[in-house]
Amino acid sequence: MVIPVITLDGPGGAGKGTISQIIAGKLGWRLLDSGALYRLTALAAERRGVSFDDEVALSEVARNLDVAFLPGEENEPVRVMLEGTEVSKDLRTETCGNNASKVAALNGVRDALLQRQRDFREAPGVVADGRDMGTVVFTDAPLKIYLTASAEERASRRVKQLQGKGIDAKFQAILSEIQTRDERDMNRAVAPLKPADDAITLDTTNMSIPEVVNHIIELAGEYS
Ligand code: C5P
Numbered sequence: 001m002v003i004p005v006i007t008l009d010g011p012g013g014a015g016k017g018t019i020s021q022i023i024a025g026k027l028g029w030r031l032l033d034s035g036a037l038y039r040l041t042a043l044a045a046e047r048r049g050v051s052f053d054d055e056v057a058l059s060e061v062a063r064n065l066d067v068a069f070l071p072g073e074e075n076e077p078v079r080v081m082l083e084g085t086e087v088s089k090d091l092r093t094e095t096c097g098n099n100a101s102k103v104a105a106l107n108g109v110r111d112a113l114l115q116r117q118r119d120f121r122e123a124p125g126v127v128a129d130g131r132d133m134g135t136v137v138f139t140d141a142p143l144k145i146y147l148t149a150s151a152e153e154r155a156s157r158r159v160k161q162l163q164g165k166g167i168d169a170k171f172q173a174i175l176s177e178i179q180t181r182d183e184r185d186m187n188r189a190v191a192p193l194k195p196a197d198d199a200i201t202l203d204t205t206n207m208s209i210p211e212v213v214n215h216i217i218e219l220a221g222e223y224s
Contacts, residue, residue, distance in 0.1 A: 013154030059108030
């Protein structure tokens with residue numbers, strides 16, 4: 001039996017993380033937060049003093065990542081462990097996101113993480129959140145969604161999300177970081193961020209989270 005996958009790709013702050021988590025919960029499927037793997041690579045490299053220009057050393061860091069995703073308490077997000085220590089909060093900073101986007105532009109790092117991502121494909125299904133889930137990692141996924149929203153709307157959501165977690169955040173700074181990251185993710189040579197040819201694009205600028213979730217669940221029903 002082919003194990004089904006729903007891919008959710010799109011720029012940062014489009015709501016992929018929250019929406020993927022809700023959909024995976026509703027369907028009882030596994031969740032792949034592929035961005036966390038790039039963030040973990042950046043964090044592990046930083047902690048070991050590996051330069052973000054050293055592709056060979058960064059690829060080794062990615063290949064040997066010692067990580068675990070532990071289920072959170074009820075309604076709580078997954079707890080991410082790096083080398084036995086919880087790093088869930090460290091991963092969500094803008095600095096970590098920007099560093100992740102630098103290491104993610106390197107072919108060696110992407111190759112090192114490819115199989116680890118594909119290994120998430122287990123019955124009854126997986127919801128895969130990222131930038132290249134539909135274009136590279138799960139090209140045969142029956143349902144591919146490209147989730148987007150205006151940069152301003154994404155920045156304002158990110159500010160609220162960070163503040164909710166007790167992390168200080170300023171709109172202008174976040175907006176310019178989002179624009180820099182979009183630029184880097186969309187224009188890199190390897191696995192640039194773009195919708196797969198067979199993806200359905202959803203612009204969520206004026207949609208609520210439940211509206212987006214319901215729409216995708218309906219589509220999942222049509223495609224199963
Ligand atoms: O989604 P998230 O913000 O956690 O991703 C952090 C960075 O990791 C992105 O800006 C992107 O550069 C990179 N990434 C990627 N491919 C993925 C997921 C994330 O290149 N599948």
